[in-house]
Amino acid sequence: MSKQYHSFEEIDERLKVLNLQRLIAQESIKLQFNSTKTDLVPQQLRQGLGATFSQKGTIKSLVITFLSSKLLDFIKSKRKSRNRDLS
Template sequence: MKTVYSSFTEIDKRLRILNLQREIDREALNLQLKQAKTSLYPPKTVKAMLELLPVFLLPYIKKRWFSKKKKLHE
């Protein structure tokens, strides 16, 4: 769809709007980049891994421990 402009002021207005949208998008991208950098910061990554460790490791340890106890009683 082509837009037909009737004056240069309309063109200038549209160009200003597009320029502002581009600046907003650039700032949003910069913000997302900063957020990604902080979320990948090593202490936060290590903390997240340590929080997940019990969720995955404890069931495995329990399973192994109970299977060894069963073998001892047999």
């Protein structure tokens, strides 16, 4: 249902609230993005995700841990095969 406004002041106040909510949401996204970048540092990847999974117990953390493990194993195998080719 739509809200009925009785004055322009009410409309202005509501617009200010909505603008602040939008700014908060943007900052939250920035914070989550930066947190994700920090968590994806290769040396900290497995350790951080293991701790996250034990603390939060989320399926998302489990999937990320599994995929990161597979990705790191893939990278290691590519490096080994490249080193064998160079020898």
